[in-house]
Amino acid sequence: MLKGKTVLLGVSGGIAAYKTCTLVSHLKDRGANVYVIMTKEAVKLVSPHIFRSLSGNPTIIDLFDYRHITLPHIALSEMADILVIAPCTANVIGKIAQGIADDALTTVVLASTAKKLVAPAMNCNMWRNTVVQENVEKLKEMRFEFVGPEIGKLACGDIDIGRMSEPNSIIEKINEILSPTQDLRGLSILITAGGTREQIDPVRFISNRSSGKMGYTLAEAAVSRGAEVTLISGPCSLTPPEGVKTIMVESAQEMHDEVAVHREGKKAIIMAAAVADYRPSITFWQKLKKDSNNFTLELSKTSDILAELGRNKNGTFLVGFAAESNDHISNAKEKLEKKNLDIIVANDISAFEQDDSEATIINKSGKIETLTKFSKKEIAHRINVKAAERPLKLSTE
Ligand SMILES: Cc1cc2nc3c(=O)[nH]c(=O)nc-3n(C[C@H](O)[C@H](O)[C@H](O)COP(=O)(O)O)c2cc1C
Incomplete structure (x- = not known):
């Protein structure tokens, strides 16, 4: 700050x-x-x-x-x-x-x-x-x-x-x-960031291009607005924002387990991490040798953290992200409904590793807000404002 x-x-x-x-x-x-x-x-x-x-x-x-x-x-x-x-x-x-x-x-x-x-x-x-x-x-x-x-x-x-x-x-x-405003004071928020790594052998893994910037910026914005923030992050080169409790994880399973531990009592959960959908069915404990021309790697589905959270929300405001290469809006809307989210932020895969991004925020009632040429920081603040509105209402219910 x-x-x-x-x-x-x-x-x-x-x-x-x-x-x-x-x-x-x-x-x-x-x-x-x-x-x-x-x-x-x-x-x-x-x-x-x-x-x-x-x-x-x-x-x-x-x-x-x-x-x-x-x-x-x-x-x-x-x-x-x-x-x-x-x-x-x-x-x-x-x-x-x-x-x-x-x-x-x-x-x-x-x-x-x-x-x-x-x-x-x-x-x-x-x-x-x-x-x-x-x-x-x-x-x-x-x-x-x-x-x-x-x-x-x-x-x-x-x-x-x-x-x-x-x-x-x-x-x-x-x-x-x-700080611009303290509208999140007294609220605890869980944010996930970065990509996960699914180990093939001791030196190789499957991952994706997520840099963690969106999640880290969200955490920074939330803490600057007075929230108590827990950030669960996949491996990345960013410095955890000041005042944020940061937990580093490697795999989708570790991310899943830490979310399960820290979700309790959170007014909002913002899942900005790019969690792997599949992991190798077997992790080789010794480095694989290059001794055959073809190599088939069997993959198994990872746990769907967002869907699990959506099935058991307990009043938590749930935000998901959809990084898409095509049909952004329709894919994001489908994900929002399927996973019982409160809002979904759809962005193009070109936003990976960038400071600026275009994002479309869709809420449950179908309201669409498109933010063009916004910095990730501005998008982060906009999402936090939306997260603030709901939990504050909840606290007076
Ligand atoms: C050892 C010592 C400690 C002082 N501590 C204070 C203090 O804590 N608060 C205060 O208003 N004045 C304190 N004074 C008085 C101020 O130093 C004095 O009013 C001085 O003119 C203030 O000048 P300044 O406001 O330009 O710094 C102290 C004076 C001395 C000698």
């Missing part, structure tokens, strides 16, 4: 500034570009060199140090996807509320149109001070988001409100702000 996003991270002069080092390193682990802007007081608490090393970017303290960039505050504010201030002192909250821009951080805040998140940290009496509370309200009116402060042990030794939220809570909030 944070991959490729630019986070401007303001650090002001609160004792919790040391925790922001962990925050920077977690953001970097998640693939974000991080630029740290420190106030002069923050520099007295944590060295800017630490932030420079952790972020891989210069730490900004004084805008006038950047003579090679004409307007550094504008350049910085324009590249941000989000501006986070952690810790945010009572002083910085007050300055932003009054429109004061007397250092690098407050100037960038004023210039930036990006989404903004504030993680206040201060002594409990400072936090409760009427003027601080009025400033907080003002920031909320200005559409600043807040995370914390939390109740816990403060620098003064008291257990009270004022602690900065932990780095992981701040990251969760950033994800929430940057």
